[in-house]
Amino acid sequence: MNKKDVYDVSVLPDNIFTLKGEEFFHAIRSLVGEVICNILQIQMIDSAQNFLNTVDVFEIFKYDSEEIDNIKTKSCFKMRNGEYIIRTGVLNNMTYLKTILKKKIEEQHSFTNDLQKERYYELIDQNSMLQSLIDWYSQNQFTNNYSNKKHLFVSSFIDTITKNIVKSKQGYRYDDSVKDFALVLYILGGKQCYDFIRINIIGALPNLTTINKLISNADSILTEGQFRFAALKEYLDTVNVRFGFCAEDCTGVIKKVKYDVTTNSFIGFVTKLSNGVPIRDCYQTDSFEQLTFWFDNIEKASLLNIHMFQPIPQSNQANAPASFLISAYGVDSTSTAIDIINRWIYLFNNCIQNQIRIIGFSTGKIFASKFSS
Incomplete structure (x- = not known):
């Protein structure tokens, strides 16, 4: 039997990380035996997550307590000088349990990632706009510096839209190049033109309140009759x-x-x-x-x-x-x-x-x- 077969995660229930209390102990008992189960029970380690977060489950054997004497006797050898040595089988079972639970987590994460990738591929296949964006970014990733600078605003504009449309309006954010573009559009096109474009391209441009703040902060307001x-x-x-x-x-x-x-x-x-x-x-x-x-x-x-x-x-x-x-x-x-x-x-x-x-x-x-x- 190879190492991969030793840690076959199929022996674990698929819902092992949602089990708690007796259901969890029942699964552990059937997997690694009564002794391991008793060590976890007495410490109230009643879930897989709780177990994986415990640094040393054998730490209780350092203490002198009547409550753990029976478990200590079954799990350890008592030396003539009074010290206890944990049996090899108990150590191996505990290591096996922790290893197989970690591998189960990895498998679930891998499965989730695969589903996510499959979902992304389906979205790309079903949306021509996403395909065009991927092609555009791929072409511009390896172009010269002049071309990168030339398309810098386009990249910022696309990034701004794609990031904002998945947020609430209160969470919209705009980088400096988009703010500069918005100011120029507002000044050249006027309020109605600006608001018409902003309403129809969701998440692309800041609202009029933000525009007025930008104008005020720019200290570019003219005072009638003042020579600058x-x-x-x-x-x-x-x-x-x-x-x-x-x-x-x-x-x-x-x-x-x-x-x-x-x-x-x-x-x-x-x-x-x-x-x-x-x-x-x-x-x-x-x-x-x-x-x-x-x-x-x-x-x-x-x-x-x-x-x-x-x-x-x-x-x-x-x-x-x-x-x-x-x-x-x-x-x-x-x-x-x-x-x-x-x-x-x-x-x-x-x-x-x-x-x-x-x-x-x-x-x-x-x-x-x-x-x-």
């Missing part, structure tokens, strides 16, 4: 550029007044100018009468005036850096050519103070008409 010279300098440092063109133009907007909680002011009125330069937070008030007066006497802005800076790349740079939004504020069509020139002087001087050089200005049709007139 420090932020422009920081941006140009990252792209290693110091020269550029500045552009000013208007776009039509729906007339609307809103309260800006970050500045405790009302935005949407025509921004007041000082030498052509917008005055920040000029509509701050805690007075309802003052607010009523503004609504009755101040025009709501029909145009949004913006200032952009377009960096000029150095000769060793292949692509031009993206343009940068310096300022935005509500206006009407009453600005004069002097206002525009004063703003350009203000922009030029502040950029010089931040080691930025404007080499030219451009304007749209609305402002161009001011000069021609």
